[in-house]
Amino acid sequence: MMTLEELREKIDKVDDEILELLNKRMEYVSEVGDIKNTLESAIFRPEREHSIINRLTALSKKKDGILDRKAIEAIFYEIIGVAKNLERTERVAYLGPKGTFTHQAAQMRFGSLKDYIPLASISSVFKAIDSDRAAYGVVPIENSTDGIVGETLDLLGEYDLKILAEIYMPIHHSFCSLSSSLEEITKVYSKDIAFGQCRKFLNEHGLDSVELIPVESTAKAAEMAKDEAKSAAICPHIAAKLNKLPIMFDNIEDMHDNKTRFIIIGKFPSIPSGNDKTSILAKLSNEPGSLVEFLREFEKKNINLTKIESRPAKEDKAFSYWFFIDFEGHKDEPKISRLFKKNKYDIKWLGSYVKVEDEI
Numbered sequence: 001m002m003t004l005e006e007l008r009e010k011i012d013k014v015d016d017e018i019l020e021l022l023n024k025r026m027e028y029v030s031e032v033g034d035i036k037n038t039l040e041s042a043i044f045r046p047e048r049e050h051s052i053i054n055r056l057t058a059l060s061k062k063k064d065g066i067l068d069r070k071a072i073e074a075i076f077y078e079i080i081g082v083a084k085n086l087e088r089t090e091r092v093a094y095l096g097p098k099g100t101f102t103h104q105a106a107q108m109r110f111g112s113l114k115d116y117i118p119l120a121s122i123s124s125v126f127k128a129i130d131s132d133r134a135a136y137g138v139v140p141i142e143n144s145t146d147g148i149v150g151e152t153l154d155l156l157g158e159y160d161l162k163i164l165a166e167i168y169m170p171i172h173h174s175f176c177s178l179s180s181s182l183e184e185i186t187k188v189y190s191k192d193i194a195f196g197q198c199r200k201f202l203n204e205h206g207l208d209s210v211e212l213i214p215v216e217s218t219a220k221a222a223e224m225a226k227d228e229a230k231s232a233a234i235c236p237h238i239a240a241k242l243n244k245l246p247i248m249f250d251n252i253e254d255m256h257d258n259k260t261r262f263i264i265i266g267k268f269p270s271i272p273s274g275n276d277k278t279s280i281l282a283k284l285s286n287e288p289g290s291l292v293e294f295l296r297e298f299e300k301k302n303i304n305l306t307k308i309e310s311r312p313a314k315e316d317k318a319f320s321y322w323f324f325i326d327f328e329g330h331k332d333e334p335k336i337s338r339l340f341k342k343n344k345y346d347i348k349w350l351g352s353y354v355k356v357e358d359e360i
Contacts, residue, residue, distance in 0.1 A: 022079065029083040044090075044136060044266070046165040047273035049080055050354045073108075081111015090135035093117040093128040099219030099239030105167045105262040106138040107238070126155045129265055136164070142261040143171075145197075148309050152263070153324050156350050157281050157311075163351030165264040166277070170257075173198055173218070175249040176240040177225060177232035182248070187211040189221035190234035198234055201252040269331075270353045276330040277306065277355040281348040282323040283313070291323065294346065301335045304328040328355065 002010075053076060057069045067075075084090070092110050095102040096118025106116060117134055119125050125137040141152045156163070173194055179185050182205055188195075192214040195202070202208050215221050218235040219242075225233035226243040233245065240247050270276075284290040298305055307326035329336045330352040340347060 025079070026083060026086055029086055044084065044164065044264075045271065046264075046354050047271050049077070050273055050275075052076060052080070077109055078111045081109075082113055084110065085113055085115075091115045091117055091133070092136045092138065093119055093125045093134035094138040095122055095125055095140065096120060097217055097219045099222055099236060099242045100217055101169065101171060101236050101238075101260060102138055102140060102262060103219070104236055104238040105169050105260075108169065109138075109165065109167060109264065110136070122149070122151050123155060126159050126161065126265070129161055129267065130159055135266060137161075137265045138167075138262055139265065140260050141166075141263045144257065144259045145255065146193075148324070150311065153281075153309070153311050156265075156279075156324075157322060157348065161265045161267060162269050162349075163263045163279050163353055164266045164268075164270050165353050166356055167262040167264070168259050168356055169262065170259055171197075171253065172237065172251045172256075173234050173253045174237050174240055174247045175201070175232060175234055175252050176222060176245040176247050178229050178246065179232065179248075182207065184230050185210060185232045186230045187213055187228070188232045188234060189213050189215050189224045191215065191218045191221065194218050194221075194234045197253050197255070197258070200254045201249070265351075269351065272330040272332055272352070273354045275355050276328070276352050278327055278329055278331055278336065278352040279350040280325050280327075281350060282325055282343075283346055283348070284321075284323065294343070297339055297343065298327060301339055303336065303339065 053069070053073055056072050056076065059065075060067050060072060092106055092114050094100075094106045094116060097103075097120075098116075098118050100118075103116070103118065106114070110116075117128060119128060122139050125134075125139050128134040129137045139152050140149050142148050173190075175198075177185055185207070188202075188207065188210055190198075190212070195212055195214070202212075213224075215224060218233070219239045221233035222235040222239035222243045222245050225231045225235075226245045232248070233239070234252070235245075237247070237250070239245075282294060284294055295305070295308075305325065305327045307324070309324040310321045311324060313322050331337065331340060331349060332352070340349065
């Protein structure tokens with residue numbers, strides 16, 4: 001058996017080799033960037049990233065590697081994020097403030113070194129992309145507990161922006177405090193909805209009698225608790241990390257399968273990957289059977305629907321409702337192209353993008 005010092009020497013040697021290979025990878029990335037500048041403007045290519053993760057996951061499994069898909073995603077999305085910054089610095093807007101779940105979702109895909117812009121509202125994110133103050137935006141669109149985010153759907157209908165990718169992220173809350181024990185804590189900060197999502201934890205740990213103080217975000221809760229020794233925060237892991245607030249308990253939410261679906265929006269369409277999803281808004285006439293007739297087109301063309309949600313048509317008096325529809329496939333596929341051509345006055349294309357493994 002090797003000694004601790006011998007193991008550390010071997011780890012150091014592997015780290016040296018990793019650094020050398022990463023530098024080599026970034027040199028190739030720089031050459032790709034030079035070629036792209038003459039061929040295309042977009043450096044965010046979700047379909048390419050997805051193929052990299054798929055290939056490496058299969059390779060790790062084939063070689064009985066320790067790293068699973070989640071671990072490979074965590075490592076290589078960060079590497080890819082650094083590579084993007086070397087190619088060109090592009091700003092990413094997200095629903096802020098810093099330390100929110102949306103911030104965490106953005107970092108999952110763009111890396112921690114990206115130039116981020118936290119904004120106060122979902123509409124501000126759309127405006128930032130539309131006015132070219134940011135190249136990409138990250139916003140929530142759906143939660144497994146609370147349902148669809150209506151504002152996001154309405155803004156997708158209003159702006160001529162495209163969904164470039166989707167992110168499904170488990171929503172886990174942490175209990176964080178400067179205190180060394182629960183008995184010292186006299187107040188807990190968090191967003192009101194987070195208190196409800198963590199009610200069992202609070203009751204089981206005798207915290208139901210302490211002062212619960214609602215604030216505008218779970219990120220703000222961490223910011224408040226970092227300055228008060230006898231307080232605590234219920235917040236995301238990223239908020240605790242940013243505020244250097246010690247985590248006493250992880251995953252304290254009542255429902256551990258709660259997920260939020262985030263989307264990445266931008267001005268350019270994604271290239272087909274072979275495993276895609278398309279989102280549309282369907283504006284159908286307010287006549288009996290119009291929705292049934294429209295959906296029958298999908299059945300005839302053997303297109304699998306994955307979601308349909310109705311939204312009131314606020315400003316369009318010709319329609320009572322719009323329908324947000326997700327279905328499998330890319331707009332450029334022949335059978336889907338024919339569907340769009342036949343219904344060109346009824347459909348607004350919101351984007352075609354890589355379909356991820358997770359669903360809500």
